[in-house]
Amino acid sequence: MIKGRGRHSISRASAFSGLALLVLLATAPSQPGFAAQGGQPQVAATGALEGHVRLAGESWPTSTRVRNTTDPEACGLDHSLDDLLVAAETRGVQHVIATLLDVPTDGVPGGPPQRLVIDNHGCRFIPHVAVARVGDTIVAKNSDSVMHTTHYYGPLRSNVALPLQGMTVSRVIEDPGVIIVLCDVHGWMRAFIRVDVHPFHVVSDELGFLRISGIPPGSYTLELWHETLGTQQVQVAIRPNETARLDIEYTLTPSRP
Numbered sequence: 001m002i003k004g005r006g007r008h009s010i011s012r013a014s015a016f017s018g019l020a021l022l023v024l025l026a027t028a029p030s031q032p033g034f035a036a037q038g039g040q041p042q043v044a045a046t047g048a049l050e051g052h053v054r055l056a057g058e059s060w061p062t063s064t065r066v067r068n069t070t071d072p073e074a075c076g077l078d079h080s081l082d083d084l085l086v087a088a089e090t091r092g093v094q095h096v097i098a099t100l101l102d103v104p105t106d107g108v109p110g111g112p113p114q115r116l117v118i119d120n121h122g123c124r125f126i127p128h129v130a131v132a133r134v135g136d137t138i139v140a141k142n143s144d145s146v147m148h149t150t151h152y153y154g155p156l157r158s159n160v161a162l163p164l165q166g167m168t169v170s171r172v173i174e175d176p177g178v179i180i181v182l183c184d185v186h187g188w189m190r191a192f193i194r195v196d197v198h199p200f201h202v203v204s205d206e207l208g209f210l211r212i213s214g215i216p217p218g219s220y221t222l223e224l225w226h227e228t229l230g231t232q233q234v235q236v237a238i239r240p241n242e243t244a245r246l247d248i249e250y251t252l253t254p255s256r257p
């Protein structure tokens with residue numbers, strides 16, 4: 001079930017929940033970059049962070065699968081919700097959003113707005129998890145031969161109907177938070193888009209790795225969010241021309257009867 005608004009508003013029945021453990025390991029040289037200060041772009045020494053998100057333990061549940069009776073000729077007979085994707089060789093967790101909180105206003109770089117395409121493809125939203133900035137444009141696209149809706153909940157509230165293959169509809173994001181995307185036709189379709197005013201956020205890759213660069217030096221709270229494992233926070237120090245390295249671990253807890 002999904003209700004409420006904002007990045008802390010996601011509530012979902014799940015067979016498991018997360019317990020956080022995060023260790024700051026080391027720092028290493030990084031590259032300087034550009035930063036905006038006082039409204040004027042200036043060359044400034046920045047830092048970076050690299051992390052690996054993994055799941056503790058020897059085994060874990062697979063993603064939830066659902067049977068399908070809607071448009072089966074185009075959508076198939078079952079789908080994975082991709083609500084827990086773990087790389088067997090590294091226990092790395094995909095689709096974890098890492099975000100720096102409390103970034104000072106004068107540490108936020110400028111840059112032109114970006115376009116994020118949410119493709120209705122194979123009766124799934126691609127990408128399943130993404131990040132964007134306030135001012136960016138989300139482009140809902142239908143690559144399928146059946147009708148989809150791209151229904152945004154949270155800081156962007158809009159229901160986009162895409163009855164025709166190849167159709168696109170754009171919406172500008174005006175507020176931060178977590179946008180939940182559902183399709184009114186196919187109940188298994190879902191996506192999550194974290195929106196911040198700054199670019200210091202990223203989604204972990206298929207092996208659980210993440211990297212954020214160009215960060216103004218300082219002390220930050222790094223927030224990790226996963227749709228079923230939950231949210232955890234850790235303090236991280238970013239130093240000029242260095243890369244902070246993090247190991248982030250989620251631990252499954254048994255579901256309650």
Ligand SMILES: [Cu+2]
Binds near residue numbers: 120147149184186189
């Ligand atoms: Cu759909």
